[in-house]
Amino acid sequence: MAGVAGVSTATAGRVLGGYGKVSETSRRKVEEAAQRLGYRANGLARSLIQGSTETIGVIVTDVGNSFFASAVRAIADEVRAAGYEMLLANTDADPQTEQRALRMMWEKRVDGVIIAPQGSGSVGHLRPLVDDGLPIVLLDRPLATLPEVDQVIINNTSCARSAVNHLIELGHRHIAVISEAAHDFPRLRSVTLAGGDAERPSAARLVGYLAALRRAGIDADEDLVVHSPYNRAAAERAVLGLLRRRPEVTAIFCTDNVLTSGAVAAIQRSGRRCPDDLSVIGFDDQDWTTLVRPQLTVVRQPRYELGSAAAHRLLQRIEERRSAPNNRSRAENTASGDAPKIQEAQRLVLRGRLIKRASTGPIPPG
Amino acid sequence: MAGVAGVSTATAGRVLGGYGKVSETSRRKVEEAAQRLGYRANGLARSLIQGSTETIGVIVTDVGNSFFASAVRAIADEVRAAGYEMLLANTDADPQTEQRALRMMWEKRVDGVIIAPQGSGSVGHLRPLVDDGLPIVLLDRPLATLPEVDQVIINNTSCARSAVNHLIELGHRHIAVISEAAHDFPRLRSVTLAGGDAERPSAARLVGYLAALRRAGIDADEDLVVHSPYNRAAAERAVLGLLRRRPEVTAIFCTDNVLTSGAVAAIQRSGRRCPDDLSVIGFDDQDWTTLVRPQLTVVRQPRYELGSAAAHRLLQRIEERRSAPNNRSRAENTASGDAPKIQEAQRLVLRGRLIKRASTGPIPPG
DNA sequence: CGACACAGTGAGAACCTTCTCACTGATTGC
DNA sequence: GCAATCAGTGAGAAGGTTCTCACTGTGTCG
Numbered sequence: 001m002a003g004v005a006g007v008s009t010a011t012a013g014r015v016l017g018g019y020g021k022v023s024e025t026s027r028r029k030v031e032e033a034a035q036r037l038g039y040r041a042n043g044l045a046r047s048l049i050q051g052s053t054e055t056i057g058v059i060v061t062d063v064g065n066s067f068f069a070s071a072v073r074a075i076a077d078e079v080r081a082a083g084y085e086m087l088l089a090n091t092d093a094d095p096q097t098e099q100r101a102l103r104m105m106w107e108k109r110v111d112g113v114i115i116a117p118q119g120s121g122s123v124g125h126l127r128p129l130v131d132d133g134l135p136i137v138l139l140d141r142p143l144a145t146l147p148e149v150d151q152v153i154i155n156n157t158s159c160a161r162s163a164v165n166h167l168i169e170l171g172h173r174h175i176a177v178i179s180e181a182a183h184d185f186p187r188l189r190s191v192t193l194a195g196g197d198a199e200r201p202s203a204a205r206l207v208g209y210l211a212a213l214r215r216a217g218i219d220a221d222e223d224l225v226v227h228s229p230y231n232r233a234a235a236e237r238a239v240l241g242l243l244r245r246r247p248e249v250t251a252i253f254c255t256d257n258v259l260t261s262g263a264v265a266a267i268q269r270s271g272r273r274c275p276d277d278l279s280v281i282g283f284d285d286q287d288w289t290t291l292v293r294p295q296l297t298v299v300r301q302p303r304y305e306l307g308s309a310a311a312h313r314l315l316q317r318i319e320e321r322r323s324a325p326n327n328r329s330r331a332e333n334t335a336s337g338d339a340p341k342i343q344e345a346q347r348l349v350l351r352g353r354l355i356k357r358a359s360t361g362p363i364p365p366g
Numbered sequence: 367m368a369g370v371a372g373v374s375t376a377t378a379g380r381v382l383g384g385y386g387k388v389s390e391t392s393r394r395k396v397e398e399a400a401q402r403l404g405y406r407a408n409g410l411a412r413s414l415i416q417g418s419t420e421t422i423g424v425i426v427t428d429v430g431n432s433f434f435a436s437a438v439r440a441i442a443d444e445v446r447a448a449g450y451e452m453l454l455a456n457t458d459a460d461p462q463t464e465q466r467a468l469r470m471m472w473e474k475r476v477d478g479v480i481i482a483p484q485g486s487g488s489v490g491h492l493r494p495l496v497d498d499g500l501p502i503v504l505l506d507r508p509l510a511t512l513p514e515v516d517q518v519i520i521n522n523t524s525c526a527r528s529a530v531n532h533l534i535e536l537g538h539r540h541i542a543v544i545s546e547a548a549h550d551f552p553r554l555r556s557v558t559l560a561g562g563d564a565e566r567p568s569a570a571r572l573v574g575y576l577a578a579l580r581r582a583g584i585d586a587d588e589d590l591v592v593h594s595p596y597n598r599a600a601a602e603r604a605v606l607g608l609l610r611r612r613p614e615v616t617a618i619f620c621t622d623n624v625l626t627s628g629a630v631a632a633i634q635r636s637g638r639r640c641p642d643d644l645s646v647i648g649f650d651d652q653d654w655t656t657l658v659r660p661q662l663t664v665v666r667q668p669r670y671e672l673g674s675a676a677a678h679r680l681l682q683r684i685e686e687r688r689s690a691p692n693n694r695s696r697a698e699n700t701a702s703g704d705a706p707k708i709q710e711a712q713r714l715v716l717r718g719r720l721i722k723r724a725s726t727g728p729i730p731p732g
Numbered sequence: 733c734g735a736c737a738c739a740g741t742g743a744g745a746a747c748c749t750t751c752t753c754a755c756t757g758a759t760t761g762c
Numbered sequence: 763g764c765a766a767t768c769a770g771t772g773a774g775a776a777g778g779t780t781c782t783c784a785c786t787g788t789g790t791c792g
Contacts, residue, residue, distance in 0.1 A: 008742045088438075
């Protein structure tokens, strides 16, 4: 490249990289040569020397899920505006896959990572990156044992509580919840309302459900806390089973978008009329919730904003680190007592809210 | 790194990279040092020297759209299985954004690109990459002027034709279509059935609509070819306008998933009963189409498979190129008559099909 | 006229790998 | 006993940038 233009690599670099001073003559020579050769900068070499790739990693469980699709879209927008790019990976909630993705991104030297961690097992994968000073933001799922990392989440517990409150106010007493975290019921029972949002979303919502019942003086019935694997068909079966098993149930709270569609399908198949026989509240305001009849009462979560906020936060951290890269720690086993870097993690809680529509109504007479 | 282990960089490289021969002693020394230092390979340096990044670029208009969300998910799966990673960008159908994304990915030295091009303007952006020998696969949208590039598309035209045929068989004569390509109606009128799939999807589907009408001897009425911008609210307004303007319409064919939801919303608001007053066919079998009443007759397109196939094709091309990198052309203006590299582009057409459900029925009496 | 600032330039180090080549010392084959 | 093989190793180039440093020549100021 430089050879063709008849100047040194230094000068060519100055023109192409837009730094330093170059005479008009050399500039023209280089630009012409670049044009002729179809030159494109080698981002790898640039990143290698500059120590930054202008790329972030995004790890979610499934972009095919509309919730993450929206969040990822938001991240992409934010990131693009900052001139960055985005490496995307799905984990399907598999720890191994998560670890591998994290590792690869780390080796590819991403400038930061936004991750919806699979669970507490993720801490082990994340730890080395955190210690290395890589900016990380937790999306949608907090990690109690990783308090030094920023997180952006939804106030799931109080959202769930207001949803269930709404049902209680309508007179319902036999309120079922369909949840991926049902097996955790015994433990979650003793989690306080305030502590709920430290759990993963499905658990946090279950905590909200329990809190609402407790406040109303209703005993939580374990049999009404219905577990379902995370797919529509399973949710449909689970709800169908519930309705057969416990016909006195007059309301169902769904804790998630895919469980919601399964529940709606089940109710339609069960022949129960909604909301006359049965009230339903869905989670996550997908676009079809106004197309079904009755229109669905749902908890709307700001999923796009969740992504934006996470990306914004991450970019800010990257910027901070760039201007003060002293804390590239790689903590050796120094026996020094106090940690010098008080990174001060930020925890951003976005607020979802209940949208009352036609799928919830007063309890059936009798 | 090597220093700490007390061996040369060469030996360290051999251990860490897993090539060449190393004694057990050195291996242990290096591994121990790596462990202690928290060593991770620098993918940038590796890629720089090896000339491959194990990363592909994916460019779609919007991952937030469920169609692309599925396709991207599929690509991610395929790519992960091959040990690659995926750089993702959205264009919102903006040529500038597309060009920028393509440029950045190119500079970052992706090994290949899967792109749903914005339109004929994309050819200009793509041309240099193609000439440079970068493997590229066109997703969902063909590009007539770029015949040397692989493409993976849906048989949109015949899907649309069977949908409209279905309506015709039911007795409908006043069949409206709602399409993003409506303004192109005059030109598309003269496109043959066979040529339809060379158009972008919305146009291809319009061609299918026209072909079905033509075969049935029905004159296409330009006023029934309704244009709508690409969002649900606009589609809803457009359909509402249509129903007011042309009450004799008894069937509507939607050419796209977001237009479908707009149309369904409009019909519900219009007070017309479906399918008694009005039959509807949607495009793309989203999960809610069985939750609305009546359940929607739709054209189902294999969107996941579309992504898989594209990724599969691309990885294959990358593999081919790796084993025979001679065709790294950078075609200088050689006046030689014949092209030596008969790359033989592949064009893969996946088949969608009509799923008949309850939203289509015989024409209303009278 | 000498000291100095300053624009423009090139040489070369650095970034971190991979990979070729040459070398040592030991073993094998004849 | 000597050549040939072979395992194991290190030196150093290459990959394409960025960036520091030193240098030249021109103009400016005292």
